[in-house]
Amino acid sequence: MTTTTDHAPITPIDDRTAVVDALYRFAAGQDDRDPAVLRSAFTDEATLDFTQPAQRFGAAGPVFRGVDEILTILDILEPLVTSHVVTNPQVAVDGDTATMRALVAAQHVRRDDPARHLLLQNVYDLELRRDSDGFRISTMLIRTLWSDGDPTVLFAPPTPGDGLTLTRAGEHRWIDVGDGVSIAALRVVGAGAGSALLRFAPGARSPAHRHPAGEDLYILSGRVRVGDVVLEAGDYLHTPAGGVHDAASEDGALMYISVPEPVEFLPTDAAVDSATAAR
Numbered sequence: 001m002t003t004t005t006d007h008a009p010i011t012p013i014d015d016r017t018a019v020v021d022a023l024y025r026f027a028a029g030q031d032d033r034d035p036a037v038l039r040s041a042f043t044d045e046a047t048l049d050f051t052q053p054a055q056r057f058g059a060a061g062p063v064f065r066g067v068d069e070i071l072t073i074l075d076i077l078e079p080l081v082t083s084h085v086v087t088n089p090q091v092a093v094d095g096d097t098a099t100m101r102a103l104v105a106a107q108h109v110r111r112d113d114p115a116r117h118l119l120l121q122n123v124y125d126l127e128l129r130r131d132s133d134g135f136r137i138s139t140m141l142i143r144t145l146w147s148d149g150d151p152t153v154l155f156a157p158p159t160p161g162d163g164l165t166l167t168r169a170g171e172h173r174w175i176d177v178g179d180g181v182s183i184a185a186l187r188v189v190g191a192g193a194g195s196a197l198l199r200f201a202p203g204a205r206s207p208a209h210r211h212p213a214g215e216d217l218y219i220l221s222g223r224v225r226v227g228d229v230v231l232e233a234g235d236y237l238h239t240p241a242g243g244v245h246d247a248a249s250e251d252g253a254l255m256y257i258s259v260p261e262p263v264e265f266l267p268t269d270a271a272v273d274s275a276t277a278a279r
Contacts, residue, residue, distance in 0.1 A: 030082055048064040080154070100124075103123055104124050116153050118147065118153040121144065121145045123143050179207075200224055210243070211263055212241060213241050217256070219255050
């Protein structure tokens with residue numbers, strides 16, 4: 001006897017959905033405080049890099065190595081209520097490997113003081129590998145685009161002391177910010193503000209941006225164009241508050257920068273006004 005139904009045949013979950021599901025499991029494992037679900041999102045030897053968000057707020061940036069270390073995130077989050085909302089996943093699958101970039105809005109609220117919260121709008125870059133149960137995350141890099149609220153909800157406030165900030169040679173944590181530009185924070189005084197090393201690879205470019213509170217720039221090596229000014233090793237440039245410029249380097253450069261307030265990047269088609277650009 002043969003029966004028929006109006007339903008379409010059930011098909012296996014497709015690769016794209018399986019890749020995104022790994023990130024959903026990472027989010028749900030944290031929000032539900034479920035170590036089994038959180039573990040299921042990662043390969044055994046996975047790494048999770050949270051250095052850039054921590055450095056924004058002057059905290060030590062951890063790189064979690066191995067799934068057992070990643071599970072310690074649940075201990076960090078124990079005093080908090082969290083919600084992670086995943087949007088805009090961009091997935092590329094190549095056989096048994098995949099990559100994904102997605103936006104994740106991560107809300108953190110103190111259980112003992114619900115008026116205190118920290119919202120991080122993050123971008124996640126992931127590499128994944130397929131196994132018999134689907135895809136699992138092998139590397140995760142988290143970067144914060146913007147934040148709102150009290151950073152001490154998640155990051156411990158600076159320890160009182162003699163006020164010294166020391167970074168030894170070789171301790172710099174370089175963050176790739178795109179277009180051949182990378183940055184290593186030296187002293188963080190607020191989200192996106194402080195002093196740092198800025199490195200331009202050959203051919204790198206930083207699009208037009210505004211410095212609301214100005215910028216101090218010293219060229220350590222190489223050659224770079226800032227607005228209409230070409231700078232070489234040993235040159236110093238101060239951009240006044242409100243100054244606008246772009247920057248580019250044909251051969252590469254290493255710079256020290258200090259900004260009291262975060263820069264504001266302008267629309268890609270915005271023209272740089274030479275009257276307000278650094279000269």
